[in-house]
Amino acid sequence: MLKENITELIQFKDLLHNLVIRDLTVRYKRSMLGFFWSMLNPLLNTIVFTIIFSTIFRFGVKSFIIYFLSGYQLWNFFAQSTVASSHCLLNNGPLFKRIYIPKAIFVISTVISNLFNLSLALIPLFILLPILGKGFHLSLLFLPVPLLFAVMFTVGISFLLSATAIFFHDIIDMYQIFLMPWMYLTPIVYPLDIVPKKFLFVLKLNPMFYIVECFRWPIFMGELPHLETCCLALLVATVSLLIGYLVFTKYADTFVYYI
Protein backbone atom coordinates (compact mmCIF):
# COMPACT_ATOMS: atom_id res chain seq x y z
CA MET A 1 0.00 0.00 0.00
CA LEU A 2 2.65 2.49 1.07
CA LYS A 3 4.94 1.21 -1.67
CA GLU A 4 2.22 1.68 -4.28
CA ASN A 5 1.56 5.21 -3.11
CA ILE A 6 5.22 6.11 -3.29
CA THR A 7 5.74 4.68 -6.77
CA GLU A 8 2.69 6.61 -7.85
CA LEU A 9 4.14 9.83 -6.45
CA ILE A 10 7.37 9.19 -8.31
CA GLN A 11 5.37 8.63 -11.47
CA PHE A 12 3.76 12.02 -10.95
CA LYS A 13 6.94 13.84 -9.97
CA ASP A 14 6.68 16.21 -12.92
CA LEU A 15 3.24 17.21 -11.76
CA LEU A 16 4.57 17.72 -8.25
CA HIS A 17 7.28 19.92 -9.69
CA ASN A 18 4.75 21.91 -11.71
CA LEU A 19 2.43 22.38 -8.76
CA VAL A 20 5.26 23.73 -6.63
CA ILE A 21 6.34 26.05 -9.44
CA ARG A 22 2.74 27.19 -9.82
CA ASP A 23 2.46 27.98 -6.12
CA LEU A 24 5.70 29.89 -6.14
CA THR A 25 4.99 31.81 -9.34
CA VAL A 26 1.62 32.91 -8.06
CA ARG A 27 3.38 34.08 -4.94
CA TYR A 28 6.57 35.62 -6.27
CA LYS A 29 6.40 36.21 -9.98
CA ARG A 30 3.56 38.65 -10.06
CA SER A 31 5.44 41.00 -7.82
CA MET A 32 9.08 41.19 -6.89
CA LEU A 33 7.65 42.55 -3.70
CA GLY A 34 6.32 39.09 -2.92
CA PHE A 35 9.88 37.89 -2.77
CA PHE A 36 11.01 40.61 -0.40
CA TRP A 37 7.80 40.45 1.53
CA SER A 38 8.56 36.93 2.66
CA MET A 39 11.71 38.31 4.28
CA LEU A 40 10.36 41.69 5.24
CA ASN A 41 7.19 40.56 6.91
CA PRO A 42 8.91 38.52 9.64
CA LEU A 43 11.39 41.34 10.16
CA LEU A 44 8.60 43.83 10.77
CA ASN A 45 6.99 41.36 13.13
CA THR A 46 10.28 40.90 14.87
CA ILE A 47 10.61 44.62 15.44
CA VAL A 48 7.14 44.81 16.92
CA PHE A 49 7.56 41.75 19.11
CA THR A 50 11.02 42.86 20.18
CA ILE A 51 9.75 46.22 21.33
CA ILE A 52 6.91 44.66 23.26
CA PHE A 53 8.45 41.55 24.71
CA SER A 54 12.11 42.19 25.23
CA THR A 55 11.22 44.87 27.75
CA ILE A 56 8.55 42.79 29.48
CA PHE A 57 10.78 39.77 29.84
CA ARG A 58 14.00 41.66 30.45
CA PHE A 59 15.56 39.84 27.60
CA GLY A 60 18.52 41.45 25.93
CA VAL A 61 17.29 42.86 22.63
CA LYS A 62 19.93 41.02 20.64
CA SER A 63 19.14 37.68 22.23
CA PHE A 64 15.47 38.22 21.89
CA ILE A 65 15.64 38.73 18.14
CA ILE A 66 17.47 35.46 17.60
CA TYR A 67 15.30 33.63 20.08
CA PHE A 68 12.14 34.93 18.51
CA LEU A 69 13.09 34.52 14.85
CA SER A 70 14.35 30.98 15.19
CA GLY A 71 11.07 29.85 16.71
CA TYR A 72 8.75 32.13 14.80
CA GLN A 73 9.99 31.22 11.33
CA LEU A 74 9.56 27.53 12.01
CA TRP A 75 6.12 28.15 13.47
CA ASN A 76 5.20 30.17 10.39
CA PHE A 77 6.24 27.31 8.16
CA PHE A 78 4.00 24.98 10.12
CA ALA A 79 1.07 27.39 10.33
CA GLN A 80 1.16 28.48 6.69
CA SER A 81 1.59 24.96 5.33
CA THR A 82 -1.27 23.57 7.34
CA VAL A 83 -3.62 26.44 6.60
CA ALA A 84 -2.86 26.25 2.88
CA SER A 85 -3.26 22.47 2.95
CA SER A 86 -6.60 22.71 4.67
CA HIS A 87 -8.10 24.15 1.50
CA CYS A 88 -5.82 22.66 -1.12
CA LEU A 89 -8.13 19.72 -1.88
CA LEU A 90 -11.19 21.91 -2.13
CA ASN A 91 -9.32 24.30 -4.43
CA ASN A 92 -8.08 21.54 -6.67
CA GLY A 93 -11.37 19.67 -6.68
CA PRO A 94 -12.27 20.86 -10.18
CA LEU A 95 -9.05 19.25 -11.33
CA PHE A 96 -9.10 15.81 -9.75
CA LYS A 97 -12.80 15.54 -10.40
CA ARG A 98 -12.01 15.29 -14.11
CA ILE A 99 -8.63 13.65 -14.28
CA TYR A 100 -7.14 10.98 -12.07
CA ILE A 101 -4.44 12.40 -9.81
CA PRO A 102 -3.13 10.95 -6.55
CA LYS A 103 -4.61 13.40 -4.06
CA ALA A 104 -1.64 13.34 -1.69
CA ILE A 105 0.29 15.26 -4.31
CA PHE A 106 -1.62 18.46 -3.52
CA VAL A 107 -0.75 18.31 0.15
CA ILE A 108 2.87 17.44 -0.49
CA SER A 109 3.34 20.20 -3.05
CA THR A 110 1.86 22.71 -0.62
CA VAL A 111 4.32 21.72 2.07
CA ILE A 112 7.24 21.77 -0.36
CA SER A 113 6.52 25.28 -1.56
CA ASN A 114 6.21 26.46 2.02
CA LEU A 115 9.52 24.81 2.74
CA PHE A 116 10.95 26.97 0.02
CA ASN A 117 9.40 30.02 1.69
CA LEU A 118 10.95 28.95 4.98
CA SER A 119 14.38 28.78 3.45
CA LEU A 120 13.96 32.35 2.23
CA ALA A 121 12.63 33.45 5.58
CA LEU A 122 15.66 31.99 7.34
CA ILE A 123 18.07 34.14 5.35
CA PRO A 124 17.57 37.26 7.53
CA LEU A 125 18.07 35.13 10.63
CA PHE A 126 21.38 33.82 9.40
CA ILE A 127 22.48 37.29 8.38
CA LEU A 128 21.62 38.60 11.84
CA LEU A 129 23.31 35.75 13.65
CA PRO A 130 26.89 37.11 13.50
CA ILE A 131 25.73 40.72 13.65
CA LEU A 132 23.92 40.14 16.92
CA GLY A 133 26.89 38.36 18.35
CA LYS A 134 25.64 34.78 18.35
CA GLY A 135 27.97 33.60 15.62
CA PHE A 136 27.88 30.38 13.69
CA HIS A 137 28.38 27.16 15.57
CA LEU A 138 28.95 23.66 14.30
CA SER A 139 25.64 22.80 15.93
CA LEU A 140 23.89 24.48 12.99
CA LEU A 141 24.77 21.41 10.94
CA PHE A 142 22.24 19.56 13.07
CA LEU A 143 19.36 21.73 11.81
CA PRO A 144 18.23 19.38 8.99
CA VAL A 145 17.17 16.87 11.65
CA PRO A 146 14.66 19.10 13.48
CA LEU A 147 13.62 20.43 10.10
CA LEU A 148 12.78 16.89 9.06
CA PHE A 149 10.74 16.48 12.25
CA ALA A 150 8.92 19.71 11.46
CA VAL A 151 8.14 18.53 7.93
CA MET A 152 6.87 15.16 9.14
CA PHE A 153 4.67 16.77 11.75
CA THR A 154 3.39 19.35 9.26
CA VAL A 155 2.62 16.79 6.56
CA GLY A 156 0.70 14.68 9.07
CA ILE A 157 -1.47 17.56 10.27
CA SER A 158 -1.92 18.73 6.66
CA PHE A 159 -3.15 15.30 5.58
CA LEU A 160 -5.59 15.24 8.44
CA LEU A 161 -6.91 18.76 7.88
CA SER A 162 -7.24 18.55 4.10
CA ALA A 163 -9.16 15.29 4.30
CA THR A 164 -11.46 16.57 7.03
CA ALA A 165 -12.14 19.83 5.20
CA ILE A 166 -13.64 17.91 2.27
CA PHE A 167 -16.45 16.74 4.54
CA PHE A 168 -16.66 19.69 6.90
CA HIS A 169 -15.76 23.03 5.37
CA ASP A 170 -15.93 24.90 8.64
CA ILE A 171 -12.89 23.02 9.94
CA ILE A 172 -10.79 25.49 7.94
CA ASP A 173 -12.01 28.48 9.92
CA MET A 174 -12.03 26.63 13.20
CA TYR A 175 -8.44 25.62 12.68
CA GLN A 176 -7.32 29.16 11.96
CA ILE A 177 -8.93 30.38 15.14
CA PHE A 178 -7.30 27.55 17.03
CA LEU A 179 -3.83 28.40 15.66
CA MET A 180 -3.61 31.68 17.54
CA PRO A 181 -3.76 30.28 21.09
CA TRP A 182 -1.66 27.36 19.93
CA MET A 183 1.13 29.72 18.99
CA TYR A 184 1.01 31.35 22.39
CA LEU A 185 1.13 27.94 24.02
CA THR A 186 4.44 27.40 22.24
CA PRO A 187 7.38 29.31 23.69
CA ILE A 188 8.06 31.61 20.76
CA VAL A 189 7.61 35.13 22.05
CA TYR A 190 8.46 34.37 25.66
CA PRO A 191 11.33 32.46 27.26
CA LEU A 192 10.61 29.15 28.91
CA ASP A 193 11.86 30.23 32.35
CA ILE A 194 9.10 32.77 32.85
CA VAL A 195 6.54 29.96 32.78
CA PRO A 196 5.55 29.01 36.35
CA LYS A 197 6.58 25.46 37.19
CA LYS A 198 3.03 24.29 37.73
CA PHE A 199 1.98 25.34 34.21
CA LEU A 200 4.95 23.81 32.49
CA PHE A 201 3.05 20.59 31.86
CA VAL A 202 0.62 22.48 29.61
CA LEU A 203 3.46 23.38 27.29
CA LYS A 204 4.75 19.86 27.42
CA LEU A 205 1.45 18.54 26.11
CA ASN A 206 1.99 20.62 23.02
CA PRO A 207 3.77 18.67 20.28
CA MET A 208 5.08 21.82 18.61
CA PHE A 209 6.95 22.61 21.83
CA TYR A 210 9.46 19.82 21.21
CA ILE A 211 9.90 20.58 17.54
CA VAL A 212 10.50 24.29 18.09
CA GLU A 213 12.89 23.61 20.97
CA CYS A 214 14.83 21.14 18.86
CA PHE A 215 15.14 23.64 16.06
CA ARG A 216 15.97 26.68 18.17
CA TRP A 217 18.52 25.16 20.48
CA PRO A 218 21.33 24.77 17.90
CA ILE A 219 20.79 28.35 16.72
CA PHE A 220 20.19 30.11 20.02
CA MET A 221 22.36 28.07 22.38
CA GLY A 222 24.93 26.99 19.83
CA GLU A 223 24.82 23.40 20.97
CA LEU A 224 22.89 20.21 20.27
CA PRO A 225 19.42 19.95 21.80
CA HIS A 226 18.83 17.53 24.65
CA LEU A 227 18.43 13.93 23.61
CA GLU A 228 15.11 13.70 25.40
CA THR A 229 13.70 16.68 23.49
CA CYS A 230 14.87 15.14 20.22
CA CYS A 231 13.28 11.79 20.98
CA LEU A 232 9.98 13.40 21.90
CA ALA A 233 10.09 15.56 18.77
CA LEU A 234 10.70 12.45 16.67
CA LEU A 235 7.85 10.70 18.44
CA VAL A 236 5.25 13.43 17.89
CA ALA A 237 6.39 13.87 14.28
CA THR A 238 6.04 10.15 13.57
CA VAL A 239 2.67 9.84 15.26
CA SER A 240 1.32 12.85 13.36
CA LEU A 241 2.59 11.57 10.02
CA LEU A 242 1.26 8.09 10.64
CA ILE A 243 -2.22 9.16 11.71
CA GLY A 244 -2.44 11.76 8.94
CA TYR A 245 -1.36 9.27 6.31
CA LEU A 246 -3.72 6.53 7.46
CA VAL A 247 -6.74 8.81 7.63
CA PHE A 248 -5.93 10.40 4.29
CA THR A 249 -5.46 7.15 2.39
CA LYS A 250 -8.54 5.66 3.98
CA TYR A 251 -10.76 8.42 2.57
CA ALA A 252 -8.82 9.47 -0.54
CA ASP A 253 -11.02 7.47 -2.91
CA THR A 254 -14.18 9.09 -1.62
CA PHE A 255 -13.08 12.76 -1.87
CA VAL A 256 -14.38 13.07 -5.39
CA TYR A 257 -17.86 12.08 -4.22
CA TYR A 258 -18.08 15.15 -2.03
CA ILE A 259 -16.51 17.81 -4.25
Place this chain on the structure above:
Amino acid sequence: MNLPIVLQDVSVRYRLPKERVHSFKEFIIKSFKGHMEYEEFWALKNITFQVPPGEMLGIVGRNGAGKSTLLKLIARVMKPTRGTVRVPGKVAPMIELGGGFDHELSGRENVYLLGSILGISRREMDKKFDAISEFTELEDFMETPLRAYSSGMITRLGFAVVIAVDPEIMILDEVLAVGDTAFQEKCHAHIAKFRQAGGTILFVSHSLDQILKFCDRALWLERGEIRSWGDTPGVVRQYENFLGSVAD
Protein backbone atom coordinates in the same frame (compact mmCIF):
# COMPACT_ATOMS: atom_id res chain seq x y z
CA MET B 1 -4.06 -3.88 -26.27
CA ASN B 2 -6.93 -6.15 -27.16
CA LEU B 3 -8.99 -6.53 -24.03
CA PRO B 4 -12.36 -4.82 -23.80
CA ILE B 5 -13.38 -2.21 -21.26
CA VAL B 6 -15.68 -4.04 -18.87
CA LEU B 7 -18.19 -2.63 -16.42
CA GLN B 8 -19.82 -5.31 -14.28
CA ASP B 9 -22.89 -4.50 -12.21
CA VAL B 10 -21.64 -1.02 -11.41
CA SER B 11 -23.52 1.36 -9.11
CA VAL B 12 -22.58 4.80 -7.86
CA ARG B 13 -24.15 6.36 -4.81
CA TYR B 14 -23.73 9.98 -3.88
CA ARG B 15 -24.45 10.51 -0.27
CA LEU B 16 -25.34 13.99 0.79
CA PRO B 17 -26.21 15.17 4.22
CA LYS B 18 -29.68 16.70 4.02
CA GLU B 19 -29.44 20.23 2.73
CA ARG B 20 -25.74 19.67 2.30
CA VAL B 21 -24.56 21.00 5.65
CA HIS B 22 -20.85 20.40 5.24
CA SER B 23 -20.37 21.68 8.71
CA PHE B 24 -18.54 20.04 11.53
CA LYS B 25 -20.58 21.88 14.12
CA GLU B 26 -23.85 20.57 12.67
CA PHE B 27 -22.34 17.13 12.37
CA ILE B 28 -21.48 17.04 16.07
CA ILE B 29 -24.86 18.39 17.08
CA LYS B 30 -26.75 15.99 14.86
CA SER B 31 -24.62 13.03 15.91
CA PHE B 32 -25.44 13.76 19.54
CA LYS B 33 -29.10 13.99 18.79
CA GLY B 34 -28.63 10.69 17.00
CA HIS B 35 -30.09 11.47 13.64
CA MET B 36 -27.73 12.23 10.87
CA GLU B 37 -29.93 12.28 7.83
CA TYR B 38 -28.38 11.51 4.53
CA GLU B 39 -29.94 11.85 1.20
CA GLU B 40 -28.90 8.90 -0.87
CA PHE B 41 -28.77 9.31 -4.54
CA TRP B 42 -27.93 6.52 -6.94
CA ALA B 43 -26.41 8.23 -9.96
CA LEU B 44 -25.79 4.86 -11.64
CA LYS B 45 -27.63 1.62 -11.03
CA ASN B 46 -26.40 -1.86 -11.98
CA ILE B 47 -24.64 -0.87 -15.14
CA THR B 48 -23.14 -3.71 -17.14
CA PHE B 49 -21.63 -3.35 -20.57
CA GLN B 50 -18.44 -3.80 -22.53
CA VAL B 51 -16.58 -1.80 -25.12
CA PRO B 52 -14.36 -3.90 -27.40
CA PRO B 53 -11.03 -2.36 -28.35
CA GLY B 54 -11.15 -0.12 -31.40
CA GLU B 55 -14.83 0.62 -31.01
CA MET B 56 -16.43 4.03 -30.60
CA LEU B 57 -19.32 4.04 -28.15
CA GLY B 58 -21.76 6.93 -28.08
CA ILE B 59 -23.52 7.69 -24.82
CA VAL B 60 -26.78 9.63 -24.86
CA GLY B 61 -29.21 10.65 -22.18
CA ARG B 62 -30.83 13.67 -20.65
CA ASN B 63 -29.14 16.09 -18.25
CA GLY B 64 -28.31 14.37 -15.02
CA ALA B 65 -28.74 10.88 -16.48
CA GLY B 66 -25.28 9.86 -15.26
CA LYS B 67 -23.17 10.13 -18.41
CA SER B 68 -20.33 12.13 -16.92
CA THR B 69 -20.36 9.95 -13.84
CA LEU B 70 -19.98 6.88 -16.05
CA LEU B 71 -17.03 8.44 -17.85
CA LYS B 72 -15.40 9.33 -14.54
CA LEU B 73 -15.45 5.67 -13.58
CA ILE B 74 -13.67 4.76 -16.78
CA ALA B 75 -11.17 7.58 -16.35
CA ARG B 76 -10.31 6.20 -12.86
CA VAL B 77 -11.40 9.50 -11.34
CA MET B 78 -13.97 7.66 -9.26
CA LYS B 79 -14.31 4.22 -7.83
CA PRO B 80 -17.80 2.74 -8.00
CA THR B 81 -19.78 2.21 -4.81
CA ARG B 82 -20.50 -1.31 -6.03
CA GLY B 83 -19.36 -3.47 -8.89
CA THR B 84 -16.15 -3.60 -10.87
CA VAL B 85 -14.68 -1.49 -13.63
CA ARG B 86 -11.84 -2.85 -15.76
CA VAL B 87 -10.08 -0.47 -18.11
CA PRO B 88 -7.07 -1.94 -19.89
CA GLY B 89 -4.88 0.70 -21.46
CA LYS B 90 -3.91 4.32 -21.12
CA VAL B 91 -6.88 6.65 -20.85
CA ALA B 92 -6.96 10.30 -21.86
CA PRO B 93 -9.97 11.93 -20.31
CA MET B 94 -11.71 15.04 -21.53
CA ILE B 95 -14.46 15.44 -19.05
CA GLU B 96 -15.97 18.90 -19.09
CA LEU B 97 -12.76 20.29 -20.43
CA GLY B 98 -10.91 23.30 -19.12
CA GLY B 99 -10.85 22.02 -15.57
CA GLY B 100 -7.20 21.12 -15.79
CA PHE B 101 -6.09 24.65 -16.46
CA ASP B 102 -4.93 27.51 -14.31
CA HIS B 103 -6.19 30.79 -15.63
CA GLU B 104 -3.34 32.86 -14.22
CA LEU B 105 -0.69 30.90 -16.09
CA SER B 106 0.22 31.34 -19.73
CA GLY B 107 -0.85 28.98 -22.50
CA ARG B 108 2.59 27.42 -22.58
CA GLU B 109 2.74 26.89 -18.83
CA ASN B 110 -0.72 25.36 -18.92
CA VAL B 111 0.29 22.94 -21.65
CA TYR B 112 3.11 21.70 -19.42
CA LEU B 113 0.83 21.61 -16.39
CA LEU B 114 -1.95 19.64 -18.06
CA GLY B 115 0.68 17.45 -19.71
CA SER B 116 2.16 16.54 -16.35
CA ILE B 117 -1.31 15.83 -14.98
CA LEU B 118 -1.78 13.40 -17.84
CA GLY B 119 1.64 11.87 -17.30
CA ILE B 120 3.77 13.55 -19.97
CA SER B 121 7.17 14.42 -18.55
CA ARG B 122 8.79 17.80 -19.15
CA ARG B 123 11.29 16.31 -21.52
CA GLU B 124 8.64 14.58 -23.61
CA MET B 125 6.64 17.77 -23.60
CA ASP B 126 9.59 19.77 -24.88
CA LYS B 127 9.51 17.52 -27.93
CA LYS B 128 5.76 17.67 -28.36
CA PHE B 129 5.22 21.31 -27.66
CA ASP B 130 5.60 22.65 -31.19
CA ALA B 131 3.20 20.09 -32.61
CA ILE B 132 0.66 20.96 -29.92
CA SER B 133 0.89 24.67 -30.46
CA GLU B 134 0.62 24.16 -34.20
CA PHE B 135 -2.46 21.98 -33.82
CA THR B 136 -4.21 24.65 -31.76
CA GLU B 137 -3.24 27.39 -34.23
CA LEU B 138 -2.69 29.54 -31.17
CA GLU B 139 1.05 30.02 -31.55
CA ASP B 140 0.73 33.75 -30.98
CA PHE B 141 -1.12 33.27 -27.71
CA MET B 142 1.22 30.82 -26.02
CA GLU B 143 2.70 33.44 -23.71
CA THR B 144 -0.68 35.01 -22.90
CA PRO B 145 -2.35 34.13 -19.62
CA LEU B 146 -5.34 31.86 -20.06
CA ARG B 147 -7.77 34.34 -18.58
CA ALA B 148 -7.38 36.25 -21.82
CA TYR B 149 -8.50 33.22 -23.88
CA SER B 150 -11.98 32.64 -25.19
CA SER B 151 -13.72 29.40 -24.17
CA GLY B 152 -13.25 27.98 -27.65
CA MET B 153 -9.54 28.70 -27.48
CA ILE B 154 -9.29 26.92 -24.15
CA THR B 155 -11.03 23.90 -25.64
CA ARG B 156 -8.56 23.84 -28.50
CA LEU B 157 -5.66 23.90 -26.13
CA GLY B 158 -7.13 21.10 -24.04
CA PHE B 159 -7.90 18.91 -27.01
CA ALA B 160 -4.43 19.36 -28.44
CA VAL B 161 -2.73 18.38 -25.18
CA VAL B 162 -4.94 15.38 -24.59
CA ILE B 163 -4.34 13.89 -28.02
CA ALA B 164 -0.61 14.41 -27.51
CA VAL B 165 -0.75 11.88 -24.66
CA ASP B 166 -0.96 9.07 -27.22
CA PRO B 167 -3.75 7.32 -25.37
CA GLU B 168 -5.27 3.96 -26.13
CA ILE B 169 -8.66 5.08 -24.90
CA MET B 170 -10.11 8.54 -25.41
CA ILE B 171 -12.97 9.95 -23.40
CA LEU B 172 -14.83 12.84 -24.98
CA ASP B 173 -17.48 14.50 -22.85
CA GLU B 174 -19.23 17.16 -24.91
CA VAL B 175 -15.97 18.60 -26.14
CA LEU B 176 -16.53 18.68 -29.87
CA ALA B 177 -19.41 21.10 -29.62
CA VAL B 178 -17.38 24.14 -28.58
CA GLY B 179 -14.79 24.73 -31.29
CA ASP B 180 -15.61 26.54 -34.53
CA THR B 181 -16.37 24.50 -37.63
CA ALA B 182 -12.82 24.50 -38.93
CA PHE B 183 -11.47 23.23 -35.64
CA GLN B 184 -14.24 20.64 -35.40
CA GLU B 185 -13.23 19.33 -38.81
CA LYS B 186 -9.68 19.02 -37.58
CA CYS B 187 -10.81 17.11 -34.49
CA HIS B 188 -12.96 14.80 -36.59
CA ALA B 189 -10.02 14.07 -38.84
CA HIS B 190 -7.90 13.32 -35.83
CA ILE B 191 -10.53 11.02 -34.36
CA ALA B 192 -10.73 9.12 -37.64
CA LYS B 193 -6.96 8.68 -37.61
CA PHE B 194 -7.02 7.62 -33.97
CA ARG B 195 -9.61 4.97 -34.71
CA GLN B 196 -7.73 3.63 -37.71
CA ALA B 197 -4.80 3.08 -35.37
CA GLY B 198 -7.10 0.91 -33.24
CA GLY B 199 -7.99 3.39 -30.50
CA THR B 200 -11.15 3.08 -28.40
CA ILE B 201 -13.41 6.08 -27.83
CA LEU B 202 -16.21 6.86 -25.43
CA PHE B 203 -18.18 9.78 -26.68
CA VAL B 204 -20.87 11.74 -24.86
CA SER B 205 -22.83 14.25 -26.88
CA HIS B 206 -26.22 15.86 -27.02
CA SER B 207 -25.80 16.11 -30.77
CA LEU B 208 -27.49 12.97 -32.09
CA ASP B 209 -26.15 13.72 -35.56
CA GLN B 210 -22.61 13.41 -34.31
CA ILE B 211 -23.46 10.18 -32.49
CA LEU B 212 -25.00 8.74 -35.65
CA LYS B 213 -22.09 9.86 -37.77
CA PHE B 214 -19.25 8.49 -35.64
CA CYS B 215 -20.34 5.73 -33.30
CA ASP B 216 -20.37 1.98 -33.86
CA ARG B 217 -22.68 1.47 -30.96
CA ALA B 218 -24.70 3.62 -28.64
CA LEU B 219 -25.86 3.46 -25.05
CA TRP B 220 -28.84 5.32 -23.68
CA LEU B 221 -28.82 6.22 -20.00
CA GLU B 222 -31.90 7.43 -18.18
CA ARG B 223 -31.82 8.22 -14.46
CA GLY B 224 -28.76 6.09 -13.91
CA GLU B 225 -30.04 3.03 -15.71
CA ILE B 226 -29.32 1.61 -19.14
CA ARG B 227 -32.47 1.97 -21.18
CA SER B 228 -30.99 0.66 -24.36
CA TRP B 229 -27.67 -0.49 -25.74
CA GLY B 230 -26.87 -1.65 -29.24
CA ASP B 231 -26.52 -0.49 -32.82
CA THR B 232 -26.47 3.28 -33.09
CA PRO B 233 -29.47 4.05 -35.32
CA GLY B 234 -31.77 1.83 -33.23
CA VAL B 235 -30.75 3.36 -29.90
CA VAL B 236 -30.88 6.90 -31.24
CA ARG B 237 -34.37 6.31 -32.66
CA GLN B 238 -35.65 4.99 -29.32
CA TYR B 239 -34.09 7.94 -27.52
CA GLU B 240 -35.61 10.41 -29.97
CA ASN B 241 -39.04 8.87 -29.51
CA PHE B 242 -38.61 9.14 -25.77
CA LEU B 243 -37.56 12.80 -26.00
CA GLY B 244 -40.60 13.43 -28.17
CA SER B 245 -42.92 11.81 -25.64
CA VAL B 246 -41.38 13.80 -22.77
CA ALA B 247 -41.78 17.08 -24.64
CA ASP B 248 -45.50 16.52 -25.13
